[in-house]
Amino acid sequence: MTDTRPAPRSDFSDRLRHPVPHLFVYAFAIVPAIALVAAVPLAWGWGLTWLDAGLALGLYVVSMLGVTVGFHRYFTHGSFTANRPLRIALAVAGSLAVQGPVRHWVADHRRHHAYADAEGDPHSPWRYGTSPAALVRGFWHAHMGWIFDRSLTDQRRFAPDLLADPDIDRVHRGFTVLTILSVFGPGVVGGLVTWSWWGAFTAFFWAGLVRVAVSHHVAWSTNSICHLVGERPYRARDRSTNVWLLAVPSMGESWHNLHHADPTSARHGVGRGEIDISAGTIRLFEKLGWAWNVRWPTEKRLAKLAARPDEPAAA
Ligand SMILES: [Zn+2]
Ligand SMILES: [Zn+2]
Numbered sequence: 001m002t003d004t005r006p007a008p009r010s011d012f013s014d015r016l017r018h019p020v021p022h023l024f025v026y027a028f029a030i031v032p033a034i035a036l037v038a039a040v041p042l043a044w045g046w047g048l049t050w051l052d053a054g055l056a057l058g059l060y061v062v063s064m065l066g067v068t069v070g071f072h073r074y075f076t077h078g079s080f081t082a083n084r085p086l087r088i089a090l091a092v093a094g095s096l097a098v099q100g101p102v103r104h105w106v107a108d109h110r111r112h113h114a115y116a117d118a119e120g121d122p123h124s125p126w127r128y129g130t131s132p133a134a135l136v137r138g139f140w141h142a143h144m145g146w147i148f149d150r151s152l153t154d155q156r157r158f159a160p161d162l163l164a165d166p167d168i169d170r171v172h173r174g175f176t177v178l179t180i181l182s183v184f185g186p187g188v189v190g191g192l193v194t195w196s197w198w199g200a201f202t203a204f205f206w207a208g209l210v211r212v213a214v215s216h217h218v219a220w221s222t223n224s225i226c227h228l229v230g231e232r233p234y235r236a237r238d239r240s241t242n243v244w245l246l247a248v249p250s251m252g253e254s255w256h257n258l259h260h261a262d263p264t265s266a267r268h269g270v271g272r273g274e275i276d277i278s279a280g281t282i283r284l285f286e287k288l289g290w291a292w293n294v295r296w297p298t299e300k301r302l303a304k305l306a307a308r309p310d311e312p313a314a315a
Contacts, residue, residue, distance in 0.1 A: 011111060011120065013152040022150055029144060032098075032213035039210045048206060051193055055186045055207035059096065063182065064215055066093025068251040068278040069285075071102060075162065076109045079266040080282055080294040084167065091171040096182040098212050099219060100147075101175035102168060107158035112223075113263055114158075116238035122146050122153065123223040126239060135228070143224035144216075183208045218249045226256035233271070234261035234305045244274070252276030261305045265297045 017025070070090025073079045082090065091102050099105055108122050115121040125142035128134035155163055162168045171178075183204075190203020221243075230241030234257050246254035247269060253259070255268035255276060269276030285291035 008120075011154055011157060013154045015152070016150040017152055025147060029147060029216065032209045032216065035205060035209035036213035036217075039205070049194075049199075049202060051190060051199070052186075052203050052206040055189060055203055056211040059182065059186065059207055060211050060215055062093050063097035064218070064251050065278060065281055066090055066095070067097045067099060067105075067219060068253050069281050070094040071099075071105045072109065072253065073266055073278060073282065075102060075168075076106045076113075077264045079264050080286070080291045082285070082291050086285060086290040088167050088171065091168055092174075092178065095171060095175050095178040097215055097219070098179050098182055099216065101172045103155050103159050103162050103172050104152065106162055107153040107155045110158045111153050113260070116236075116240065116260060117227060118238075122149075124239075125224050125228045139224050139228065142227060143220045146223075183212060186211075214249075218246065219253075221246055222250060222253050222256055226254055230254075230257070232257050233307055234258050235307050236260035242274075247275045248277070251281075252278040258305075262297065262301065264295050266294045267297055270297050270302055 071094040074082060074087075074090055075094075094102060094105070100108075111120065111122055117124045117126050121127075123142045123146040125135065125138035127141055128137045162172075186207030187200045187204030190207070191197065191200025193199065193203075225246065226241050226243050227239050228241070230243040232239075232241055236257055238260055240257045240260035242257045243254040252267075252269045252275065255270070255274055258265070258270055259268045266282050267276055267279035269279065282291060282294060286294050
C-alpha cells in the first residue's frame, strides 16, 4: 500500500471493551455461525415450517434495512433527514441485526471511510499485503477477525452527533435487550403459535440463530469481498468494488465502489438493473413524508465520478 500512516491514538477510546461484553461479541459471532453450518444437514430431516421461514425472512428484511438505511446511509453518512419516529425506529431496527450498538457501528464505519484500505481502516482485506497468503489472512480479518479486537473507536471523535442525542443514547444502551429480543423473540412467537416446545425451538433456530448468521455474513461481505474482487466503475481512493451477486441479500450495499466514490449518496446501485432495495425504501419514506433532503445522485455527478479508461484504478 502507498499509505502506511499509523492510525492516530486519538482515534481510539482510552478504554478497552469490557471483558463481559467482549465475551458476548465472541458468542454472538460464533454461535449463530455454528447454527448456520448445522442448518444444512439438519434441514433435510426437519423441513422448515412456513412460520419459521416467515419469521426469519421478516426479521432479516427489517434488521438489514435497519442497518443499511438506518445505521449506514442515515446515521453514518447523513444521506437524508428523517423525522423523530423514523430516526428512532431505524436505530431500533438496526440494533436487531446484532452487529453492535448504533454508536459503535457508526464510529467504526466512519473510521473505515476515513482510512479506507490504508493503515487505520478497522477492516481492510489489504492489511497484511498483496501476496496470496496475506490476502487470505486479510480476508479473514476484514470479514470477521476485526470484530474481536477489543480496542474501541472513539465515539467522541467519530460520532459526537449521536452522543449528543438522548433518543439514540437510549437505543444504544438498550442494545442488550434488543439483542435478546431479536435472538429469542422468534422462539417465543413460534412456541405460542404452535403451542409446543419443538415449535419454539425451530423458530429460535431458524429465525433467531440462522437468520442472524446469514445477515452477519452478508453484511461482513461488504467489508471483505467488496474491497477485494468485483468491478470498479467509479473513482474511489480505495479498493472498493461493485459485486452484483450480493446486491439483493445486501439490500443494495454491495454497489460498494459507487458508495466509496460518493459516500453521502442515498442510492448505491445507480446503473441500469443495479437493484438497490435500501434506496427504494428511502424513496418510500420520502413519499410518506417521513424523510426529506434526500441526496439522490444526479447524472452530472455520476459522470464526474466515473472512472476513465485511461486512468488506472486506485492502487
Ligand atoms: Zn468499504
Ligand atoms: Zn459507508
